Amino acid sequence: MRVLAAAVLAMVVALQAGCDRSAEPAKPVPSQPVAAPVAAGVPTPTLAAPRGKFDAISTTAMGVTGDLSATDAGFAFSQGQIYGLEGVGTASGADPYADTKASFSSLINVPDAAVLDVFRVTKEDHAQARNGGFCGAAPTTFIVTHEGVDSGGAPALFLVAFNGASPPSVNSPENELCGTFMYAPSAGPPATK
Secondary structure, eight states, rough: HHHHHHHHHHHHHHHHHHHHHHHHOOOOSSSSSSHHHTOOOOOOOOOOOOOOOEEEOHHHHIIOSSEEEEETEEEEEETTTTEEEEEEEETTTTTTTTOOOHHHHHHHHHOOTOEEEEEEEEEEEEOOTTBTTBTTTTTOOOOEEEEEEOOOOOEEEEEEEEEEESOOOOTGGGGGGEEHHHEOOSSSOOOOO
């Protein structure tokens, strides 16, 4: 045991001797994972999409999708759209979603510290929806969700749709943002699995 401890101590001393102590200290690692590392394609299998029934409350949600039924399988909307989802990571409200450096918190009016879930769209069926999908006729590739409260303090579900090849990040062109959609928990019966 003493031999092992001595060997570890010798390695630490050798590593410190090679370090340039006049160099700038390392920048702190952010406490929240951000959307950019998601681009590495490492799935987050434990990330679960919101579940339940939600009423469309924003103008875009009422016009494009209608009410939402969310299950483990994904999202189904009253206007016929169906989305399969795969969790890919998280972002914070302060994270930029586009090359303009605009943040999610400014886009959907949530706190900078809000945790958002990032999902890859694995299936999109527009069915007979009059406006097509979240991105119209273009395929929706990522949906960012946040369960929080609206500006009046009532529970709300925010969905942000994108059509880029990679998860939204500071490198994404602004035009990959398709729209924002807001829903309120429904007083109706809960969605089933």
